[in-house]
Amino acid sequence: MHILKTASMPLGRGVGGGNVGEAAADPDKRGKGGRPTSGLCIRLDFWSDRTPLHEAAYQGRLLHLRGLVAQGFHVNTLTMDRVSPLHEACLGGHYACAKFLLDNGANVEAVSTDGATPLFNSCSSGSAACVRLILQQSASIHTPCQLASPIHEAAKKGHRDCLELLLSYGAHVDVELPVMGTPLYSACEAQAANCVRLLLHSGADVQLGCGQDSPLHAAVRGGGADVVDLLLDFGADCCCRNADGKTPLDLSSSNSAVRVALQKRGPCSLSQLCRFCIRRSLGRSRLHRASSLFLPHSIKDFLLYQ
Secondary structure (H helix, E strand, C coil), X not given: CCCEEECCCCCCCCCCCCCCCHHHHCHXXXXXXXXXXXXCEEEHHHHCCCCHHHHHHHHCCHHHHHHHHHCCXXXXXXXXXXXXXXXXXXXXXXXXXXXXXXXXXXXXXXXXXXXXXXXXXXXXXXXXXXXXXXXXXXXXXXXXXXXXXXXXXXHHXXXXXXHHHHHHCCCCCXXXXXXXXXXXXXXXXXXXXHHHHHXXXXXXXXXXXXXXXXHHHHHHHHCCHHHHHHXXXXXXXXXXXXXXXXXXXXXXXXXXXXXXXXXXXXXXXXXXXXXXXXXXXXXXXXXXXXXXCCCCXXXXXXXXXX
């Protein structure tokens, strides 16, 4: 007979491992990586394959981590779900612990059974320092698991600094994944206006969402008038229809701020159309060069939405 106890570990962590009771039977009661997301009763052996090294890394206890490694604990020890101590350090946002593990040979490309990498966990925690550290180790920006994409995770969590770092290291701003869509779509779903703004300024295609569902559809469903205004400023099409034949206006609630934002927009002005055309001609990779064009400063600022 297994003795039961109430789960008391912090929520939102990486993969645990071992046998679980109710959480294993009902996937909807488990968070990303398989850990319970509520106070369920779990078996004691749920954590049986987690080492003190994993716990010290997640909790940011650098001195304890050093001592454990000195005692012979291997930095690439994996749980049953293939979670490494580096995964845990990054998920906890502990730069010093992550650096120590990397300096001692931790695998920067480790992939857990749910597809999470140290880079993904860094983006999930919102630690720009950990993201920069991992990227400096030449880690792959693109994950083999489509449900654990670092750029989508940073976008939907609203972690602008992490997103900016990924883009500066060459992450594809318009990568579209099944179910998740593009990073812009993820940011619009989450109403992460700061990330929506960054992606649009970085040249994200305002029309690319998830299949026929556009970022504007996602923003309208989320009820964020500020995000809707941003998308419209960058040329989002109010008349586009999703797979159900619905326009963004069809999805808006009557008398809502979102509906007002959609209805107050008339046809694009000539200056707006020119801006869209010039930005498309420059292309995403050359947008930053607009500031060096032989044009009045006011026009260059207009082209760059400054």
